[in-house]
Amino acid sequence: MRSLFGLWSKSCFPAVPWGLISCREMAKSKFEYVRDFEVQDTCLRNCWVLVRVDGRNFHRFAEQHHFTKPNDVRSLQLMNRCAQNVMDELDDICLAYGQSDEYSFVFHKKSNWYKRRASKFMTHVVSQFASSYVFYWKEYFPDVPILCPPGFDGRVVLYPSEQNLKDYLSWRQADCHINNLYNTVFWSLVQKGGLTPAQAQDRLKGTLAAEKNEILFSEFNINYNNEPLLYRKGSVLIWQKVNEVSKKRIKLPNEVDEKEVEVSRWRKETVILHCDVIGDQFWEEHSSILSDDS
Amino acid sequence: MRSLFGLWSKSCFPAVPWGLISCREMAKSKFEYVRDFEVQDTCLRNCWVLVRVDGRNFHRFAEQHHFTKPNDVRSLQLMNRCAQNVMDELDDICLAYGQSDEYSFVFHKKSNWYKRRASKFMTHVVSQFASSYVFYWKEYFPDVPILCPPGFDGRVVLYPSEQNLKDYLSWRQADCHINNLYNTVFWSLVQKGGLTPAQAQDRLKGTLAAEKNEILFSEFNINYNNEPLLYRKGSVLIWQKVNEVSKKRIKLPNEVDEKEVEVSRWRKETVILHCDVIGDQFWEEHSSILSDDS
Amino acid sequence: MRSLFGLWSKSCFPAVPWGLISCREMAKSKFEYVRDFEVQDTCLRNCWVLVRVDGRNFHRFAEQHHFTKPNDVRSLQLMNRCAQNVMDELDDICLAYGQSDEYSFVFHKKSNWYKRRASKFMTHVVSQFASSYVFYWKEYFPDVPILCPPGFDGRVVLYPSEQNLKDYLSWRQADCHINNLYNTVFWSLVQKGGLTPAQAQDRLKGTLAAEKNEILFSEFNINYNNEPLLYRKGSVLIWQKVNEVSKKRIKLPNEVDEKEVEVSRWRKETVILHCDVIGDQFWEEHSSILSDDS
Amino acid sequence: MRSLFGLWSKSCFPAVPWGLISCREMAKSKFEYVRDFEVQDTCLRNCWVLVRVDGRNFHRFAEQHHFTKPNDVRSLQLMNRCAQNVMDELDDICLAYGQSDEYSFVFHKKSNWYKRRASKFMTHVVSQFASSYVFYWKEYFPDVPILCPPGFDGRVVLYPSEQNLKDYLSWRQADCHINNLYNTVFWSLVQKGGLTPAQAQDRLKGTLAAEKNEILFSEFNINYNNEPLLYRKGSVLIWQKVNEVSKKRIKLPNEVDEKEVEVSRWRKETVILHCDVIGDQFWEEHSSILSDDS
Structure with missing residues (x-):
């Protein structure tokens, strides 16, 4: 075996002599101080950890892929499939709730997953959701090629009490209801009633829920309460x-x-x-969801 | 038009009377207090915002998809494609650096994107990266079906000075070098030298860079410095x-x-x-990257 | 009235011409951007806010002012007086617990004082405590001049549940008990038993509570349970x-x-x-302390 | 020596048997989990750490102690004495700036005092300042008894660059100037001009700096630039x-x-x-203040 230094030194590798390479190893430790700039973002213990995912610019994404209005059942089922994958892949999620282009995931208050670091909760959920969306796309849109990789926004919110957590979910479901009722009437007026979007918007300005139901029933023969629960209640x-x-x-x-x-x-x-999660019935029937040994 | 209440009240919708529906609207505002539990996670101004993405359990993912060892060029190019998509889709990223299964994105210190909220930086980068990974997969692995949606981990780190930021990038590139040199020798010993992984590990224990180069050259006729820059320097x-x-x-x-x-x-x-980002040359040649008007 | 500019301009105030002064007003708004570097440090809602104050270098302060060992009743009463002033001056404190040179203050979980900013809770408590300490000093140490202004350290901790909060207080009271028993025996051995501090320390190494009680009783005729509650339980x-x-x-x-x-x-x-705050009795007798309408 | 248990057990201390005491030691460790609720509040490295202290309700405190208007020289000198004590007692403060009832302290960006924990910086400064205020009171107000312990508010702000830090100090000094000019004219109008406060306020509404100087000079024969630097520039x-x-x-x-x-x-x-800290001269003359080896 020929001597390494006899063979290579200077003549062969003037630009990157061996010396430099072990310098690199020293360099690495010299640069490692930059790790100290990372901050601890531990979630307060004994609090429910809520991660919400929202589609980024999904209005435009829906247009590009011709989602049906006011609800595209394929898109909602794809969202559900992604949420299932998130629950299967990550630890300690005890419940998820989705509607429209958003999904909320509840990590148990006793969870110590990744030492409860907020950035871990957020990024693992949102990346798993995003890759699942493209991965499962063709199962739900077999005839529609996906045109671009969608983006999602995520956030973490902590809820100290069970009541706060239930109120969060109630808030999202109430939001689902209000938006869906509005959208159902709006698109009926546009698609069946022949109004322009601007006219439909004007017509609905200031109307109460009862009036929207009345329009649906008297003008379009739609009994809102017979609309699919998937649309009215979310998942x-x-x-x-x-x-x-x-x-x-x-x-x-x-x-x-x-x-x-x-x-x-x-x-x-x-x-x-x-189903409804605003009333007590759901929580009574599924009391183990939030229990300590779930 | 028949009276709404004449028609429906009680008999038709005992379970969800109209009254309830406008209650829901009230309910929404009643529950909305839960928004106050969200915290402001603004990144300190005038600091470089670094977002790093790492593959979750990529060791296993690489096995499942038979990535070649020590480097799979397809996988590295796919990572680069995802990073490009992230830079194209999101605002204010002035540089990205990738190696192995990780990618770092630098948002300009003057960026005010989404009011500099850390969760926005993190989740938008990581979700865009994750969906891109599945989206562009078949361009780089035309013959390998992707078996499951991959997950990624993300974090935000702030660097107050240009030097801190450069040192961060130097740290990642020094890490790339050290790992790649090790992996190149390790897999040569295993794939060409016939050692078991345990034997190869033993053989390399405690060796310096120069010794690893010597093994590569004398035993496998590999001049490490001729290895592709993609592997040695990252992207x-x-x-x-x-x-x-x-x-x-x-x-x-x-x-x-x-x-x-x-x-x-x-x-x-x-x-x-x-190319090398540890020395000054790169920064001198590309001085506009970190400048205020980039 | 003579013209301002006729009179003064140039000749009188060459160094600070009028122009500059209104420049200053402009300057102020030019510099005001620095306010944006302040961060929001809102305490999570619906959590008990605990602020603990500890004397800084109080060991030395006690020496300088010849505090009696193991307990100086004047010093403990002064601490109590300061805590009272803090409760009187600040809003929403529902309970305070003190022992040795530390004091813990509990702000009600529903408090919205200063928008729940952590820095406000901390600094208002600690500064009020510190100024009170000097202010009330002469009432408790009429013959001892205070030699230097004492410093205090403060921190904020959030507790989501009532149980967590009670456990915090139990932790501090258990700490009070353990330290006070130890100190009572230690100083008996030194002051009455003639041991050096090092010998007393050796003697007590590894002893259980029962053994310490035994030493007190058999050697110094002290029944620990007859020691003042102020020392054994704190305030x-x-x-x-x-x-x-x-x-x-x-x-x-x-x-x-x-x-x-x-x-x-x-x-x-x-x-x-x-009194004891570890058992249930205290909380049953004072159930209004933590109630929502306290 | 009589047996401890023969003597005491049950009959003597039924309420607090020995058993309980060692239970307390166990109890302490059982409760210690509450420490995990403390959060890390490390200040980002390589940033200037600014702590500002403000008097709480100092308007009322000034009234109670009959401070002279618009400036009470005793009060300003007392503030300066407190700031000196803070600098002497705590580590790594390289500069402080005070005006009116506020004081700002700059910890060097390289400081690692108490591991850069924000709560430590804040509470140590504010408590030392508060106790000093009462401690040194009688040196500056020998004839005025202090009536109550004053409170102070504190906050931490991080500045990544030297320019940001200088701009912060310029902001405070510009604020000092604007307020002091206004107050000087206002109190001249009230004290010498015989206006009511409301009339003085009306008179000054919308006036520029030059007009305020004119009023001072033409009506009260005061050349503002001859006013003490302590008032015009702060300390x-x-x-x-x-x-x-x-x-x-x-x-x-x-x-x-x-x-x-x-x-x-x-x-x-x-x-x-x-002196002026807005221009470059101060920083040129005292270049070592912010240097790495200060």
């Missing part, structure tokens, strides 16, 4: 235990032949509901 | 002005016929470099 | 309603002469207790 | 090196008798200036 994702039965061939001791047996196993999986 | 994305010339037919006043003219226009576009 | 400050009766001379309508009447008025004032 | 505290010469008797080797010698020693002490 709630929770965990449920399912019993999975599978067949397996095993050989028991003291027996000669293998035997087929059924093996039953409890597994947690997400389930999607379209 | 630097910056903006450059390009002159775009297009042809156009116009009719000038006082002339009878249309005439074809060339129209030249300056446009900014990203360019990818694989 | 709890809460609000109580007191009925104040004052005499007033009034003239009623339809009467000729003034008459003396008694006027009774409810007033809130602080009261100092030396 | 700047910086460190200066002083040579201290002291006499000492020493016996040199090879000599029989002791001899008196002069020992000279460099010492840092604070000095108070009343």
Whole structure:
């Protein structure tokens, strides 16, 4: 074996002599002080950690991909699929609620995932949601090619009490209701009533819920309460235990032949509901969601 | 038109009477107090805002998709493509640096994008990066189907001075160098030298850069300095002005016929470099990157 | 009146011409951008806000002013007086707990004092405490001149639940107990037993509470449980309603002469207790302390 | 020695048996989890740390103690004395600037005092300032008893660049100038001109600096530029090196008798200036203030 230095030094690598390379190793530690500029962004303990994801410029994205108005069922189901993937991939999410182009995820107040760092909660949720959106797109829009990678905005909010958390979810569901009722009437006026968007907007200015229902019923024969719950209530994702039965061939001791047996196993999986979360009923029926051992 | 209340009240909608619906509107404002739990996370002004994105569990993701070792050129180019999309879509990014499964984005210290809210910087970068990764996947892995939506982790770090920022980038590039040299020797020992991973690890324990170079050269006839710059230096994305010339037919006043003219226009576009950013040369040649009017 | 400019210009004020002065006014607004560097440090809503004050270098301060060991009753009473002043001067403090050279103040979770800014809570408490310490000094140390202005350290901690808050107070009271038992034995060994501090420390190394009690009883005839509650439990400050009766001379309508009447008025004032706050009894007896309408 | 348990157990201390006491030690560790609710509030490195102290309700405090208007020289000098004490007691303060009832302290950007925790910077400054205010009161107000302990408000602001820091100080000095000019004219109109405060306010509404100077000169024969610099510029505290010469008797080797010698020693002490800090001159003359080795 020829000597490294005999062979290479100076003549071969004047620009990057070996010396420099171990300098780099020293350099690395010299530069490492920059890590001290990172701040601790620990979420206060014993608080519910809420991460909300919103589509960035989704108005434009919806136009580009010809989403149907006022609701595009494919788009809502795709959002649900993404939320399921987020719940499956990340830890400690006990509930998610979605409507329109937004989704809220609730991490349990006892969670210590990534030491409760806010940036971890936010970026893991939002990146998983975003990559899922493109990944699952073709399952929901088989005939529509996706034209560009969509962006999402995320934020973390802490809620110290169960009541604060429930009020947050109620706020989002009340928002869903108000927007959906408005949009249903608005697009009926435009699509079926022949009004221009500006005319529809004028017509609806200052109307109460009851008046909007009246317009829907008397002019378009739509009973708003028969509209799909997916549109009116949004989607709630929770965990449920399912019993999975599978067949397996095993050989028991003291027996000669293998035997087929059924093996039953409890597994947690997400389930999607379209129900009211403002009243007490939901929380009474699903009391384990927020309990300490969920 | 029949009376709304005559028709519907009680009999039709016992469960959700009209009254409730306007209650919902009131409800929304009643719940809206939950917005006050959001915190202001404004980034200190006059500081460089650095957002770093890292692949989550990318070791496993690389295995699942059979990335070549020690470097998969397709994967690195896909990362670069995603970073370009991030720079194109978001505002005020003046430089990005990537290596391995990480990418760092520098927002200009004068940026006031989204009022400098840290959560906006983080989540917009990381979600755009994540959706781009799936979106552009097939351009770089035409024969490999993507099996699952990948996740990414993001963080924000503030650097008050230009020197701190340059030191951050130097730190990442020194890290690239050290890891790549190690990985190049390690996988040579395994793939060509027939060592097991454990044996290769043992062999390299405690070796200096010069010794690793010696092993590569004497045993595998690899001159490390001839390895691709993409692997050794990582990728630097910056903006450059390009002159775009297009042809156009116009009719000038006082002339009878249309005439074809060339129209030249300056446009900014990203360019990818694989060069040293630790020394001064890069910053001298590209002094406008960090300048106030970039 | 002579013309200002005829009189003064140039000849009188070459160094600071009038022009400059209005420049200053412009200057002020030019510099005002620096306000944007202040950050919002709002305390999360619906959380108990705890501010703890600790004496800075109080070991040395105690030496300089010849505080008696292990407890100086004057010093503890002065601390209590300062805490009372803090509760009287600032808003929304519902309880305070003090021991040794530290004091903890609990702002009600519903407080919106100074928009819940952490820096306001901290600095108002700590400065009021510090100025009170010097102000009331001579009432408790009439014969000891104060030699230097003492410093204090302050911090804010948020507790989302009542249990967390009670556990905080239990933690401080358990700390008071453990330290006071130790100090009582230690100083008995030194002051009465003739041991050097080092010998006393050795003697106590690894002893349990029961052993310390045994030493106190068998060697110094001290029944620890007869020691003053002020030392063993620390001090709890809460609000109580007191009925104040004052005499007033009034003239009623339809009467000729003034008459003396008694006027009774409810007033809130602080009261100092030396009781256990670890068990439930205290909280049951004073359930209004943490209630929403306290 | 009688057995502890034979003597005391149950019969003597049913309420607080020994068992409980060691329970307390266990209890302490059980409660200690509450420490995890404290947040890290590290100040970003390489930034100037500015702490500003403001008197709380000082308008009322000034009335109660009959401060002279528009400036009370005793009060300003007391503020300066407190600031000196703060600089002497705490580490790493390189400059302080005071005017009216406020004082700003600059910690060097390289300071690592208390790991740069914002709450430490704030509370140590504000408590030292507050206790000094009462402590030194009688030196400046020998005939005026202090009636109540004053409160102060504090805040921390970070400035990444030297220019930002200088602009902050310029902002405060421009504020000093504008307020002092206004107050000087206002109180002349009231005290010498016989106007009511409301009339004086009306008279000054909308006036420029030049007009205020004109009023002072033509109506009250006051040349504003001859007013004390303490009022017009505020106070700047910086460190200066002083040579201290002291006499000492020493016996040199090879000599029989002791001899008196002069020992000279460099010492840092604070000095108070009343000068302009808006222009460059101050910073040029005192370039070491912000230098890395100050």
